[in-house]
Amino acid sequence: MKKIGALLFAATLAFGYAGMASAHVRVAPDEVAQNAYQVFTIRVPSENEGVKTTEVKLDVPDGVEVSRFEPYPGWSSVIEKNADGKVTAVTWKSDGQGIGETEFVQFNFQGHVAEDAKELVWKAHQTYSDGAVVDWTGAPDADTPASVTAVTAAGGDGHGHGAGSAADKPDGDRDPLTLGLAIAGLVAGLAALAAALLRRRTR
Known part of the structure; x- marks a missing residue:
């Protein structure tokens, strides 16, 4: 769970920086x-x-x-x-x-x-x-x-x-806004995975 939390934190930071760059x-x-x-x-x-x-x-x-x-x-x-x-x-x-x-x-x-x-x-x-x-x-x-x-x-x-x-x-040359949206999707996916793992552990 600590690894999942670290991934979520890093993805959130990356999304924040991408939003700033696209301003x-x-x-x-x-x-x-x-x-x-x-x-x-x-x-x-x-x-x-x-x-x-x-x-x-x-x-x-x-x-x-x-x-x-x-x-x-x-x-x-x-x-x-x-x-x-x-x-x-x-x-x-x-x-x-x-x-x-x-x-x-x-x-x-x-x-x-x-x-x-x-x-x-x-x-x-x-x-x-x-x-x-x-x-x-x-x-x-x-x-x-x-x-x-x-x-x-x-x-x-x-x-x-x-x-x-x-x-x-191409994906390797995405602009900051596109990158930010992709990272937001990654954050949502990781959050869903973390929630599923927590429910499994509490059963």
Whole structure:
């Protein structure tokens, strides 16, 4: 029983750390190939107590051409372009009350990574219902870091392959939220096992 208790404690700690890590606005996947067509996903958690997230703006890096956006119920999007017609930013706005501190939204969009891209730095700006704005534009070690996507060399055929969204990543490359949910399931399973063993011992 001591071993089961230790497992439960360790899993609970791991789940807590995963929840903390997923509290940032981030863009998935974490890595793409040069010259690849890719579906990106921006995940926006709402953190501030007593207010809701009603808007998020994402600045599009120079190393990617964004072309399509998946509609999301209850939210509308406004696209900004430069003189050459390149999408430079997109703003998602809630059509209703927004999302509370225990909720999140995620938006999918498609883009083509440039042949010479080295790194994609996604700067986001999260607006709350009280007018406060959190700028996710800092360095990786900042309190509000920008999300960064690493860019690798294209495949041997000269083209990258990466049309999948964050949900298509292999198990070894799961994002913090997915990992947290998996650990939560493990905790529930271990708790059920411990309860069954206790009932058996008391008989």
